Amino acid sequence: MNDSFTRISELACEARELMGSAPVEGIASATLMRLNDIVGRLRRHLDAAHAPLAAELARQSRPELGADSLARKQGFRNAKKLIAATTGTTLGEATRIVQVGEATAPRRQLSGVDAPARHPHVAAALDAGAIGSPAASAIITMLDRVALRAGADAVAEAERLLVEKAPGPSLEDLQRILQRAEAWLDPDGVAPSEDELRADRYLHMHEDRFGALILKAKFDPERGAPIKVALEAFVAAELRAARDREANTGAAFGLGSPASAPGETAGAAADRRTIPQMQADALAIMCEHVLGCEHRDLPIGGATVVVRMNLEDLEAGTGHATIDGLAAPVSIATARRMAADAQIIPCVLGGESEILDWGRAKRLFTRAQKLALAERDGGCARCGAPISHTKVHHIHWWRRDGGRTDLGNGVLLCDGCHHDVHDNGWEIRIEGVGVSAWVWFIPPPWVDPDRTPQLGGRRRFDWVT
Structure with missing residues (x-):
């Protein structure tokens, strides 16, 4: 000492x-x-x-x-x-x-x-x-x-x-x-x-008073390893995609969103997420994917998410909607974004709670259609995010617009751009047919008083026209 x-x-x-x-x-x-x-x-x-x-x-x-x-x-x-x-x-x-x-x-x-x-x-x-x-x-x-x-x-x-x-x-x-x-x-x-770890595994779920779903879980190594690997792989892919967007296409449009800092793109705003937020998003996306799977070994056949809303609220963009299984209501804006997902069924109700639209299979884009849209749009048609980070968005909505589920009424968008299109007044116009069509994004007047169309999709990278 x-x-x-x-x-x-x-x-x-x-x-x-x-x-x-x-x-x-x-x-x-x-x-x-x-x-x-x-x-x-x-x-x-x-x-x-x-x-x-x-x-x-x-x-x-x-x-x-x-x-x-x-x-x-x-x-x-x-x-x-x-x-x-x-x-x-x-x-x-x-x-x-x-x-x-x-x-x-x-x-x-x-x-x-x-x-x-x-x-x-x-x-x-x-x-x-x-x-x-x-x-x-x-x-x-x-x-x-x-x-x-x-x-x-x-x-x-x-x-x-x-x-x-x-x-x-x-x-x-x-x-x-x-x-x-x-x-x-x-x-x-x-x-x-x-054996003790397996016996101690659990996953608790409850809603808080604001409607947020709270998860608390403990997994043994056998069940925890694939969860950890999948979430980490997803987050790594997201980070790589963010770096690619920043280097190549992050400023392709210069489109701001309310959540963005001045001069920052919507894609960059999404990339300000923390790692825990990215992991939460990854878990949600994986569950959405599983709901859309038809694999015979999955014991969830027929399981889906139902979003219920009134036609008047849907058309006016006001009021609220409910999600089967969750007690707290959500805004119509949230319901609109969720209903564009192929694994979410929108239940639109008219007077006397009459069901006007269940979002039947003919309303949903098929896998083949999404592949065709991927060929045309090359990922998010607006910011260029990878195809795996996009969903098919109906340009003209269901009953409100009489929209159809065809290539001329669909566009691939990531969550950030989807948010802008739904909530911030952006419009989309398709010129031409099939995978060679042109995708245009038309800004709202408060972004561009002249509403000058901005080219999206793969066409924006063409060096000859």
């Missing part, structure tokens, strides 16, 4: 010489990295100095000592409470340093002779400043957990190897190494742990 304090003093002097009287701001990169390294070593040597002190405090504060307990004399229930209060740390941190101190201190035998520490390799690494108390505690906890089943020799060899690996990785990465080491030391313990 005296060596730890000596090294702490030397490191503190070295840091003082490097810093001098200069402020941290603007310090040279090499000096900054050197100081950061010194601080890390100082923390590890402080842990090495503190661990035996904490162990001795715990020994002199044993419960059997009663009123003679050192902690009780100082006004604390136990040594951990005393350490937490006097060092300004948490009870968990105090518990950890006591655990490390007890596991790395020499053991006094009944004969009065000192025996080696219970974890000598960890003790040596801690004393050398190679690892700190968090890494030491993680290694000790895992080894103690498997000690009886793995045997002393295997545990000792694992401790040696883990101490060699511990100085490099972060604590999170070390935990992953420890998980694999534990599976190697105790392979029979993996299956019971997985």
Whole structure:
């Protein structure tokens, strides 16, 4: 322990010489990295100095000592409470340093002779400043957990190897190494742990008072792995698409939306989403896709989402709609956007709640039609987002406009552009027929008083006409 304090003093002097009287701001990169390294070593040597002190405090504060307990004399229930209060740390941190101190201190035998520490390799690494108390505690906890089943020799060899690996990785990465080491030391313990994880899986759903759906879930590795991989892959694709749009087509139209900053495109505004928001969007899109699947192994045949609204509200763009299965109403604008999805059935009601339109199959664009539209539009016809991020939008609406489900009345739009078209007064005009048709976007007067059409689809990239 005296060596730890000596090294702490030397490191503190070295840091003082490097810093001098200069402020941290603007310090040279090499000096900054050197100081950061010194601080890390100082923390590890402080842990090495503190661990035996904490162990001795715990020994002199044993419960059997009663009123003679050192902690009780100082006004604390136990040594951990005393350490937490006097060092300004948490009870968990105090518990950890006591655990490390007890596991790395020499053991006094009944004969009065000192025996080696219970974890000598960890003790040596801690004393050398190679690892700190968090890494030491993680290694000790895992080894103690498997000690009886793995045997002393295997545990000792694992401790040696883990101490060699511990100085490099972060604590999170070390935990992953420890998980694999534990599976190697105790392979029979993996299956019971997985059985417990499977038994603990759940997914809770409830609505808050505003109508938002709240999900809380816990999955075992078998079920959690595909969920994690799918969501991460979707988010990675979204981020790549955002970079591509910014580099190639992000400013193709210069069209702003109310959610955008001045001069920012609707696609860029959508890309301001956080990673959790993107993951939430990915989960929703995957569920929409599953609802549209007809795979025989899926046990949800016939399951769909029904959005109910009155014809008057639909035509006027006011009022509200309801979604089967959710209690809170939604705006007509939201209902319009949802109803353009092939997996959402709009239920339009007239007087006396008469059903005017169920959005039957003839109202829905087929897969072949979407492929044809993809050939014509090349993705989102407005901002150029990838085809996988688009849905088919009816240009002329159902009963209100007498719209038909054909190529001349369909266009591929991403969610952001779909929002603009529905809610902000943009119009779409198709000139020509089939996949060679021209797609024009006509801005509302508040964007362009002359309402000059702007070319969309693949045609906007043609360099000859």
